[in-house]
Amino acid sequence: MGEDKTGGEEMKKILLTVYIIGVISAGLLFAQGKNGVTQTAQAESTPVVAVSTVTADSGAATVESKTVKTEIQSPGVVTEYKEDGTKVVTINLSEVDENKLPEKYEAKVILEAPILELDYIKANKAKLEKKVYFAYLNDDDLKQDIDVKIDENGFIYIFDPYMGRIQKFNSDGKHLIDIPFDNTRKAHLQGDHWIADSMIDEFEVYLGEIYIINTIKNTIEKIDEKGRVKQKINIPEKSDGQSAREAIMYIDPSDIIKRKDLQQNTDNLKGSRNTLNVMVKEIYPTVFNVKSESCEFRVVQNSPSVKSITFIYIDRFQNVYFKSVGMKGNERGFYKVSPCGKMLGVIRDWKYRVEDKWRDDCENRPEPLLMNWQESMIFNKDGDLYFFENICCKNQINCIGMVRVLKVSRRK
Amino acid sequence: MSISQKRLIFFILSFLPSLIYALDGNAIKKNAETYRDCEWKCNTWNARSENVDSKDFEQNNNYYPFFPLGAAISEDENGEIVFKIN
Numbered sequence: 001m002g003e004d005k006t007g008g009e010e011m012k013k014i015l016l017t018v019y020i021i022g023v024i025s026a027g028l029l030f031a032q033g034k035n036g037v038t039q040t041a042q043a044e045s046t047p048v049v050a051v052s053t054v055t056a057d058s059g060a061a062t063v064e065s066k067t068v069k070t071e072i073q074s075p076g077v078v079t080e081y082k083e084d085g086t087k088v089v090t091i092n093l094s095e096v097d098e099n100k101l102p103e104k105y106e107a108k109v110i111l112e113a114p115i116l117e118l119d120y121i122k123a124n125k126a127k128l129e130k131k132v133y134f135a136y137l138n139d140d141d142l143k144q145d146i147d148v149k150i151d152e153n154g155f156i157y158i159f160d161p162y163m164g165r166i167q168k169f170n171s172d173g174k175h176l177i178d179i180p181f182d183n184t185r186k187a188h189l190q191g192d193h194w195i196a197d198s199m200i201d202e203f204e205v206y207l208g209e210i211y212i213i214n215t216i217k218n219t220i221e222k223i224d225e226k227g228r229v230k231q232k233i234n235i236p237e238k239s240d241g242q243s244a245r246e247a248i249m250y251i252d253p254s255d256i257i258k259r260k261d262l263q264q265n266t267d268n269l270k271g272s273r274n275t276l277n278v279m280v281k282e283i284y285p286t287v288f289n290v291k292s293e294s295c296e297f298r299v300v301q302n303s304p305s306v307k308s309i310t311f312i313y314i315d316r317f318q319n320v321y322f323k324s325v326g327m328k329g330n331e332r333g334f335y336k337v338s339p340c341g342k343m344l345g346v347i348r349d350w351k352y353r354v355e356d357k358w359r360d361d362c363e364n365r366p367e368p369l370l371m372n373w374q375e376s377m378i379f380n381k382d383g384d385l386y387f388f389e390n391i392c393c394k395n396q397i398n399c400i401g402m403v404r405v406l407k408v409s410r411r412k
Numbered sequence: 413m414s415i416s417q418k419r420l421i422f423f424i425l426s427f428l429p430s431l432i433y434a435l436d437g438n439a440i441k442k443n444a445e446t447y448r449d450c451e452w453k454c455n456t457w458n459a460r461s462e463n464v465d466s467k468d469f470e471q472n473n474n475y476y477p478f479f480p481l482g483a484a485i486s487e488d489e490n491g492e493i494v495f496k497i498n
Binding site: 307327328348350353354355368371374 | 462467475487488492
């Protein structure tokens with residue numbers, strides 16, 4: 001009898017356990033079955049990130065004192081001197097005529113070099129010696145992209161990862177040296193794809209120093225022009241409260257380099273970066289305050305169809321460059337303003353992309369070499385604007401495209 | 413507990429995980445079938461955020477060239493912005 005009772009309780013316990021496992025299993029089954037595909041679909045899409053513009057001191061834009069003197073600089077550009085001593089430069093981008101501004105610009109191609117398949121390069125080393133070219137590897141799971149930087153001295157650096165080098169050019173596109181780096185890649189196979197464990201895929205040039213960045217291993221190395229590692233920089237565990245190693249997307253390696261150099265080399269920074277002597281502050285998307293060593297003024301863009309202008313760059317003469325976001329051609333371009341508020345010139349960047357004379361041999365417009373046009377247009381310290389383009393290579397086997405560099409500089 | 417009861421429980425517990433995974437795979441496949449013939453369209457929800465902009469195309473991500481309707485995609489020979497219209 002007692003034995004029967006014990007056996008019955010044991011049976012109850014076992015059945016209860018089976019029941020609980022069954023319920024949990026059914027729950028898991030339901031959850032996975034229902035959401036499996038949906039989750040995959042969500043992973044494919046990218047969430048839309050809302051972008052807002054910070055408008056600091058927006059009230060100040062509306063409170064203005066009385067104008068005591070008005071001066072027309074050129075069509076569409078008016079300077080107003082206010083009673084309180086401030087100066088306001090009002091630009092109507094729809095009315096600005098670049099031909100009536102003091103500076104005119106001209107463009108020339110300073111570099112054209114093929115992007116060749118790596119296998120072809122390996123098989124034709126002798127033939128390619130002393131030629132400028134870049135390498136590409138088809139169907140590479142661990143894709144590495146060409147990147148470009150211009151340093152404070154005007155040298156151009158082009159990241160050529162498949163060749164394990166950074167090519168250095170002068171400001172007129174003459175090849176100077178190859179800076180080698182160890183591009184040994186480590187990866188493991190996951191299904192049909194290779195997943196990188198170690199790969200140098202970014203670089204920075206800052207205050208004449210070259211930094212190579214392994215975004216997979218999260219390391220930065222400073223190298224000299226012979227490729228020797230001079231210093232290793234640890235990426236901090238935390239960046240702005242975020243765990244740096246877990247969320248590399250929150251880290252800008254160049255920011256870490258700059259912060260580090262700011263701490264260690266402040267004197268050097270002061271000596272070589274006079275751009276720090278100019279402050280540009282956004283008051284409103286179409287209103288900026290500029291404070292240089294000699295002057296202080298406000299830039300106001302008042303063409304109704306132009307929604308915003310963006311501060312882009314300050315050159316070594318303390319000229320300030322803005323870019324407009326407009327719909328029409330006569331509203332679009334880079335606007336150069338002197339440190340005391342004189343409108344100097346407009347570079348209609350779109351002309352160098354759409355005009356027939358800049359089409360490639362296949363009659364196509366140039367494509368940006370980097371991810372987009374914004375990244376592929378870079379100013380140097382003299383205010384020259386470089387377009388880094390990808391064009392076709394016609395009738396050339398084992399060539400997937402050409403790197404073309406267009407330099408737009410002030411006409412003398 | 414009898415031997416037969418113990419065997420039954422043993423088999424249930426042994427096969428339960430494989431049943432879960434087998435059904436899981438089938439469920440995924442069944443769900444996938446309904447999506448197989450769907451026409452995928454780029455819209456403001458699934459596009460890269462930089463490709464959604466309707467004012468400027470210069471920041472577009474050319475590595476992922478998919479644009480929703482109304483997005484700025486290019487410029488014409490007069491420098492006017494061209495939008496995605498179909």
